Amino acid sequence: MTGASLVVTDLRVEFSGFVAVGGVSFDAHPGEVRFLIGPNGAGKTTCIDAVTGLTKGTGSARLGDEELLGKQVHKIVRLGVGRTFQTASVFDELTVLQNLDIAAGLRRSPVSLLRARRGVDPSIEQALEETGLAGELATPAGILSHGQKQWLEIAMLLVQDAKVLLLDEPVAGMSHDERTATGELLQRIAAKRIVLVVEHDMDFMRRFATRVTVLHQGQVLSQGTVAEVQADPQVQEVYLGTAGAATTAAMAVVPEPLKPTED
Numbered sequence: 001m002t003g004a005s006l007v008v009t010d011l012r013v014e015f016s017g018f019v020a021v022g023g024v025s026f027d028a029h030p031g032e033v034r035f036l037i038g039p040n041g042a043g044k045t046t047c048i049d050a051v052t053g054l055t056k057g058t059g060s061a062r063l064g065d066e067e068l069l070g071k072q073v074h075k076i077v078r079l080g081v082g083r084t085f086q087t088a089s090v091f092d093e094l095t096v097l098q099n100l101d102i103a104a105g106l107r108r109s110p111v112s113l114l115r116a117r118r119g120v121d122p123s124i125e126q127a128l129e130e131t132g133l134a135g136e137l138a139t140p141a142g143i144l145s146h147g148q149k150q151w152l153e154i155a156m157l158l159v160q161d162a163k164v165l166l167l168d169e170p171v172a173g174m175s176h177d178e179r180t181a182t183g184e185l186l187q188r189i190a191a192k193r194i195v196l197v198v199e200h201d202m203d204f205m206r207r208f209a210t211r212v213t214v215l216h217q218g219q220v221l222s223q224g225t226v227a228e229v230q231a232d233p234q235v236q237e238v239y240l241g242t243a244g245a246a247t248t249a250a251m252a253v254v255p256e257p258l259k260p261t262e263d
């Protein structure tokens with residue numbers, strides 16, 4: 001395992017006296033696909049909002065030696081922490097390549113954007129390859145499929161050389177094939193980076209998670225491997241009580257062995 005880890009300790013976030021996150025601790029290391037799951041309102045998005053500086057939190061969120069809490073959003077981005085949102089935030093009218101250029105900070109004048117290009121920046125080429133978007137270079141982002149838009153967002157984080165990718169419900173609304181492709185993509189990029197996925201999709205979690213933290217009402221209910229959290233009676237109780245039989249059935253399926261990631 002190489003690179004710094006993300007270590008969140010006793011994270012607490014309040015909104016006007018309402019405790020949304022009440023002392024949550026978890027860590028995430030390069031080389032694993034880390035999941036944060038839990039019912040609606042459990043505090044998952046608030047945790048990543050606090051880590052990325054969008055919401056104020058107390059406690060600690062360290063990336064290696066750097067404390068993230070209390071830093072401004074752009075400084076956290078500069079430290080290599082990137083995130084996606086539940087709704088893809090790409091520029092629909094620009095091509096895939098133009099979106100990636102902007103993400104890479106290679107802003108060009110409107111004239112040079114219109115000029116024929118000599119070549120593609122190597123970091124962009126690599127991100128296109130990794131995300132399977134190499135054939136979509138000139139496609140306007142607005143006409144990409146839902147899955148491809150999410151992959152473009154991930155590619156934008158890769159060209160920024162993000163060390164930490166915090167992904168909020170990356171497979172929501174995707175087809176089965178797109179979910180599988182996304183899981184495989186996450187396994188590939190996690191080989192050298194920290195990947196933390198907030199998800200509702202239990203089948204996706206079961207197939208691709210290395211370790212899981214289950215949140216409930218702003219607290220850690222359980223953490224461990226997929227098999228360990230599935231076997232936890234507290235997790236079963238929360239999902240029985242709040243998420244219905246479909247989720248419970250998905251949680252109960254024995255996990256498939258993980259494919260080894262390539263380095």
Ligand SMILES: Nc1ncnc2c1ncn2[C@@H]1O[C@H](COP(=O)(O)OP(=O)(O)OP(=O)(O)O)[C@@H](O)[C@H]1O
Binds near residue numbers: 015039046
């Ligand atoms: N800006 C805010 N002001 C007040 N309350 C908020 C704010 N943001 C979140 N909350 C509340 O904090 C709690 C946790 O919300 P959060 O969005 O983190 O949950 P979640 O686990 O991500 O849920 P979901 O899966 O539905 O996205 C919820 O009760 C939510 O209503």
